[in-house]
Amino acid sequence: MNAETRAALLFLAPAMLLIGIFFFAPVIAGFALSLTDFDLYTIGDIHNLRFIALRNYRELLGSSIFWTAFGNTLYFALVGGPLTVIVSLGAALLVNTRLTRYKAFFRTVYFAPVVTTLVAVSIVFKYLYHPRFGVVNRALGHIGLGPVDWLGDPRFAMLSIIILAVWKGFGYTMIIFIAGLQNIPEELYEAAKIDGAGPWGRFRHVTVPMLGPTFLFVGIVVAIGQLQIFAEPYVMTMGGPLNRTVTAVMLMYQQGFKWWRMGYAAAVAFILFLVIGAATLVQMRFQEKR
Amino acid sequence: MNRRAQSIALHTTLAIGAIITLFPIFWMLSASFMTAGEATVVPPHLVPHAPTLAQYRELFVRLNIARAFVSSTVIAVIVTIGCVLFSSMAGYAFAKLRFPGRQRLFGLLLIALVIPPQVGMLPLFLLMKQLHLVNTYWGAIIPSLATVFGIFLIRQFMLSIPQELLEAARLDGASELRIYWSIVLPLARPILATLATFMFMSTWNDFMWPLIILSNQSHYTLPVAIASLSGEHVLDVELMMASSVLTVLPVLLLFVVLQRYYIAGLMAGSVKG
Numbered sequence: 331m332n333a334e335t336r337a338a339l340l341f342l343a344p345a346m347l348l349i350g351i352f353f354f355a356p357v358i359a360g361f362a363l364s365l366t367d368f369d370l371y372t373i374g375d376i377h378n379l380r381f382i383a384l385r386n387y388r389e390l391l392g393s394s395i396f397w398t399a400f401g402n403t404l405y406f407a408l409v410g411g412p413l414t415v416i417v418s419l420g421a422a423l424l425v426n427t428r429l430t431r432y433k434a435f436f437r438t439v440y441f442a443p444v445v446t447t448l449v450a451v452s453i454v455f456k457y458l459y460h461p462r463f464g465v466v467n468r469a470l471g472h473i474g475l476g477p478v479d480w481l482g483d484p485r486f487a488m489l490s491i492i493i494l495a496v497w498k499g500f501g502y503t504m505i506i507f508i509a510g511l512q513n514i515p516e517e518l519y520e521a522a523k524i525d526g527a528g529p530w531g532r533f534r535h536v537t538v539p540m541l542g543p544t545f546l547f548v549g550i551v552v553a554i555g556q557l558q559i560f561a562e563p564y565v566m567t568m569g570g571p572l573n574r575t576v577t578a579v580m581l582m583y584q585q586g587f588k589w590w591r592m593g594y595a596a597a598v599a600f601i602l603f604l605v606i607g608a609a610t611l612v613q614m615r616f617q618e619k620r
Numbered sequence: 621m622n623r624r625a626q627s628i629a630l631h632t633t634l635a636i637g638a639i640i641t642l643f644p645i646f647w648m649l650s651a652s653f654m655t656a657g658e659a660t661v662v663p664p665h666l667v668p669h670a671p672t673l674a675q676y677r678e679l680f681v682r683l684n685i686a687r688a689f690v691s692s693t694v695i696a697v698i699v700t701i702g703c704v705l706f707s708s709m710a711g712y713a714f715a716k717l718r719f720p721g722r723q724r725l726f727g728l729l730l731i732a733l734v735i736p737p738q739v740g741m742l743p744l745f746l747l748m749k750q751l752h753l754v755n756t757y758w759g760a761i762i763p764s765l766a767t768v769f770g771i772f773l774i775r776q777f778m779l780s781i782p783q784e785l786l787e788a789a790r791l792d793g794a795s796e797l798r799i800y801w802s803i804v805l806p807l808a809r810p811i812l813a814t815l816a817t818f819m820f821m822s823t824w825n826d827f828m829w830p831l832i833i834l835s836n837q838s839h840y841t842l843p844v845a846i847a848s849l850s851g852e853h854v855l856d857v858e859l860m861m862a863s864s865v866l867t868v869l870p871v872l873l874l875f876v877v878l879q880r881y882y883i884a885g886l887m888a889g890s891v892k893g
């Protein structure tokens with residue numbers, strides 16, 4: 331081994347050991363765990379552990395709470411994801427025009443929710459959504475709407491959480507869109523103008539295609555993040571009403587850390603992993619086609 | 621539409637957006653200074669009529685929130701220091717040192733970016749139990765001490781440090797450790813600041829892992845503490861708003877001061893990612 335390799339080994343050792351032991355090993359063990367009946371009795375005595383192959387998965391696919399939880403999670407991601415992208419792209423376009431003054435100020439303001447603590451703002455929104463004294467219903471009352479029981483009505487509960495998620499997250503993707511917009515050469519817009527394209531034409535034929543890779547990155551990052559939704563329903567609804575806000579990670583948390591059915595919970599986590607992988611691949615494939 | 625009208629429409633839209641964005645934060649602050657019950661009166665008060673620190677006093681004196689404040693700070697500070705140190709060491713090796721299998725190892729690491737952490741959480745908990753680290757600060761700290769994101773961020777930055785600089789130091793007889801410490805780290809200061817800001821904030825805001833690993837109230841971080849508080853004090857709106865302010869304000873202020881580094885980090889992670 332030469333000196334450089336030896337040095338590299340020393341520099342890498344702490345991080346690789348930490349990541350290996352506390353990330354990769356547990357991930358692999360998680361898959362193994364999902365093939366066992368690890369539960370409360372196993373924690374008491376490890377000899378109770380049995381290999382049961384895919385029985386956890388079979389049981390999951392046959393249970394209604396599984397389909398509810400994954401359905402809710404997909405609903406959250408499929409509505410919340412595009413909404414986040416639209417709002418953040420709109421904000422990026424407005425902040426980035428040549429006319430706009432105080433750009434840094436607006437960028438900072440729109441970004442502020444991103445750095446707030448999710449648990450804390452979930453508590454704040456819970457009160458903003460309150461059916462009687464919540465500010466949202468009061469504002470709606472002024473224009474003759476409502477009152478709506480935002481978190482208590484099965485039709486609106488997940489939607490309310492989506493609005494919180496968009497508010498909390500759009501600043502992050504806005505920054506990425508601004509970076510993408512600034513990479514588009516000004517000449518392309520000039521050329522389109524000479525060809526007679528209006529503002530909408532320039533947006534459709536210059537901005538959108540040039541932002542292609544940015545859309546892909548944003549889409550994947552947002553999907554990965556949103557499919558892991560947990561803290562908002564944990565704080566705001568505990569999964570209710572009528573299980574409308576139970577999510578995949580919440581199901582895993584309850585089964586694994588409340589009822590200690592760890593084998594079963596590991597299967598939930600692993601299916602979530604597959605869903606996230608599929609969401610990533612679908613978006614990459616879609617991008618290739620365009 | 622002429623230019624002036626356009627400008628007015630544009631800035632009005634931006635201002636409305638800013639008001640909507642800031643309103644929940646403003647209301648949280650405002651309600652935290654209200655007397656008990658004032659946040660729920662009809663017609664509503666947007667600002668406290670007789671501002672008071674009663675809610676904060678209650679949190680510190682009776683509910684001992686300072687303990688959670690200390691836990692959050694200890695965990696976030698140690699994670700930040702450790703993560704910057706270990707990630708910069710590994711990032712340096714990946715960017716500047718040649719060794720067999722470098723590309724393959726780095727590629728393997730990147731896989732971690734698409735694996736949701738929940739997949740490993742159950743075995744990780746069992747491992748922590750074996751190590752007697754459940755309900756300790758170390759249990760919350762260790763899994764974040766080195767992150768793939770950090771290594772990636774620092775490697776990308778260090779690729780741009782000229783190789784000749786390091787070769788020259790080697791010819792002068794400097795040890796590898798000395799090169800890393802006295803030449804590479806000072807040059808990498810901006811990206812180290814970015815990673816430090818990023819790690820501090822994400823650790824401070826983290827919820828799920830602390831919730832799992834810190835089962836005893838004496839070690840709760842702020843997010844875990846206020847989530848548990850909000851179950852018992854559902855009706856104490858003003859109190860809950862004060863506890864939210866205590867949780868959010870430190871990171872929000874830090875962001876305002878360090879936003880240059882934070883946003884630079886997001887862009888670096890995204891543009892090249």
